[in-house]
Every structure is written in structure tokens, then in C-alpha cells.
Amino acid sequence: MALFVLSLLTLSAISFTHADSGMIGVNYGRIADNLPAPEKVVELLKSQGINRVKLYDTDKSVLTALANSGIKVVVSLPNENLAAASADQSYTDNWVQENVKKYTPATDIEAIAVGNEVFVDPRNTTTYLVQAMKNIQSSLVKFNLDESIKVSSPIALSALANSYPPSSGSFKPDLIEPVIKPMLDLLRKTSSHIMVNAYPFFAYAANADKISLDYALFKENAGNVDSGNGLKYSNLLDAQIDAVFAAMAAVGFNDVKLVVTETGWPSAGDENEIGAGSANAAAYNGGLVKRVLTGNGTPLKPKEPLNVYLFALFNENQKTGPTSERNYGLFYPNENKVYDLPFSAKSTPVNDGKDKVPVKTPSSHVGGQTWCVANGKTTKEKLQEGLDYACGEGGADCRPIQKGATCYDPESLEAHASYAFNSYYQKNARGVGTCDFGGAAYVVSQPPNSWTMSTGNASFQQGTEMGLEEEDPAD
Structure with a gap:
């Protein structure tokens, strides 16, 4: 498997770093x-304020496109190169010369993921891993790059017993x-981070009868108390990360820092992939x-900021395996967002004029x-699929858009879908993730009657009409 998200409109004003906080x-x-071509991808990254990216190789066109972009880059030496390295x-001298040194400092490479x-x-x-890492490190020293570029290797949680x-x-x-001890020793000596790929989705999908979905999704929940030390956990990712910290401490490396190089949640999956979906x-x-x-x-580790790389920028249609593997993207290949995602801890509506979609806060409501x-x-x-869900399993009140009813006209799929989507959205208290339908819907803050799209005689239910009090956007 391999590791961002967005409700991305122009988030150029929102940095991916935050004072005294972690990094995304x-x-x-x-x-x-x-x-899209690498040049277009770099434009997309910059327009969204994304200033860190991780690659799975050292593709020339990508590294060239990233030059002078202000984006920090992690490059990778693929597994198939480990034996030779x-x-x-x-x-490794030649690999570093041709794939790293040649592009610096114009391309700001800050780390190499070995395998x-x-x-x-x-x-x-x-x-082959540890010796390959050591050889790469020696090559960086040879070219005077070891101070600015770190070496590590992403491990899966399956490395834990x-x-x-x-x-x-x-x-x-x-x-x-x-492997573990000599690798951690190298990371300690070079002040590098251990790279960890952590997916609460997999743990939840395999243990949905034991793990609360709210606990996996960072929602309000009762939490879990660690019986070994009494610490309370409010989300599954923290628990997974601390399990790695505990494992490192158990072998004498309590001081090595950690970065989550992959984490994410699929917006679609097969029937047996419990929890996969755009809302989740x-x-x-x-x-x-x-x-x-x-x-x-x-x-x-309460004083150490959490640093994370989300997986992944795009849905990748040639990945093998279950449906979820091709649906971790924050964007479709046409650069449209898969679903809304804010990159601010506070409410920060942003609009670049290309979309009507405001950025949603990560709170329980908009x-x-x-x-x-x-x-x-x-x-x-997509519209029909969303309409069918909203009026069926979603429980939206779609009686007014039935033939002959008050909101049947105009007789268009878009108008009917809008009515159904809004009914579902209001029914669910305008909760985050309840207005996406796989990218077929978005939130607006203007009264519907002012849109250019005619809604005929349909009367869209407002939150206040459904017993919802007005909420402070800063909440």
C-alpha cells in the first residue's frame, strides 16, 4: 500500500504548518x-497552500516541476533498488548524484525514504534495508548534503507483534x-525520524465489532484507557502511534522521533470493506x-507535535487490489476535489471564484x-446515485419532488438532486460529510432562491425551519 485532502479551494492563505503545532x-x-502533468500538479499544490509533498520515486519531470516552488520534498529509493544500494x-553515490544532488537546492529535498x-x-x-540506508547516508556525506537531507524508511504497523x-x-x-535496532541506531545518530504508515481504517474494517467508528474517525466518543499505564485515548491513530513509541522504548530507543508518512481513509470500497465511503x-x-x-x-508524547503526510493527492486508477486502493485521493485526476476538507483548525471560508464551495470546519456542524x-x-x-441514496437509505423526504407534487418542476435531475441532498443535509443537522455524495454536492451559504439554477416552486428547508438554531460560524 502506499500516503492529503481537501475541500480545496484556494487555501494559499492557509499554511500547512502552524505555530507550535504539527505539520501536514x-x-x-x-x-x-x-x-495532470507535473507542472499542473505543482500549480494545484501551491494554490492550496500545500508546502510538503512525498514522492515514491525520483521522477525527473516531477522533481524539475517542483524546482523553486517553495515545496519541501521527500523522495524515495524504490524497493527494487535496495539490493544494488x-x-x-x-x-548509491551515483544514485544520489543523479537523483538528488542534480536537483538541489532548486528543488528543496529534505529527506530520502529508502524503500x-x-x-x-x-x-x-x-x-538489504539497513546497509542500503547506511550507503545512502554515506553518499549524502560525500556530497555535503547530510545536514539538509535526512534518511529513513517507512514501516507498516504490521512490523509490530x-x-x-x-x-x-x-x-x-x-x-x-x-533490522530494527541497527535502523533505529542510524536514525538516532543522524537525528532522523522513524517513518510510519498508519491506517486506522484497516484496524476498524477488520474489527468493526470491537472498535467504535467514532473512535476511528476523531469524533466524540467515550475513549479508551490503556490498562498498562492509565493513559486515555480519544482516537485510534494516537493509540497506533504510541504503540510504535512503546515498541521503540522497549528496545532502548525512546528518544527517536516519529513522522506518519502515510495515513488516510478511502472514499469508496468494496462491499466487504467496512467503513469505506466519502462521508467517513x-x-x-x-x-x-x-x-x-x-x-x-x-x-x-504530549510535547512532541504530530507530523503527518496524508495519502493521497489523487485517486490512482491503476492501483491493484480492492476498490479502496484506487479511492484514497483528495482530488480526482481532473483536479476536482473528492470531498470537502479544511486545512485550518478554525473556521476559514475561502473561495477562489472557481467553486461555490466554502471550506468547512472540522467541527460537528457547519x-x-x-x-x-x-x-x-x-x-x-453520480447525481442519480446520490439522489437514490438520499431518498432511499438516507431517509430524505423526497415526496415533494415526486411527479405531480409541489417541487417536481423543474423536471431536471440536478434540481431534484439538490432538493434531496438538502433534505438529507438538514435532516442530519448539517453535519460535516453529509453534503458530499461522492463529490456530487456542495455547501452554499446563499439562500437557494438567489442561485442562477432555478428551483421552480420547491421550497428548500432551512436549518431554522427544521428546529435548528442559528449557530455562530466561529463555533
């Missing part, structure tokens, strides 16, 4: 045949001596952004008086 970046994967120092989730690589590359409760976190015994993806990533930008660490309308730019299929 995005993974730019490219296993697809329909993505481990065996020959001259190989990705190597311990679960079917090519059995684990034995134990993760619950977090205080009992431990690495798999067969990995400790040959919006809730998870929105909650995560708020969680990171508040500046608090985990219960075990402040002020708002409505949900159909996105006329999406496909008819």
Missing part, C-alpha cells in the same frame, strides 16, 4: 494513466536484532487536520445558515 503534507502517488557504495514497507515486500528485501494496549507495543522478535473519509481527514493543527502530541446543492459539473450517474 501529502503523498503524490502516480500509479495512474490520467493524472546495499551491495555497492558506488551505486517503502520493506518488511512486507514479497521480494524479501528486508536484509503487539499494538494493544499501546503501552504493550512491541516489534516482531525476528526483526529486532537484524471527510470525517477522518477533517478530524486529523484539526487534531494535528491544535499542536498537541500523543498521550505518551456554522451559520447553509444549504446543500447538487454539483452540476459532476456526471449524471
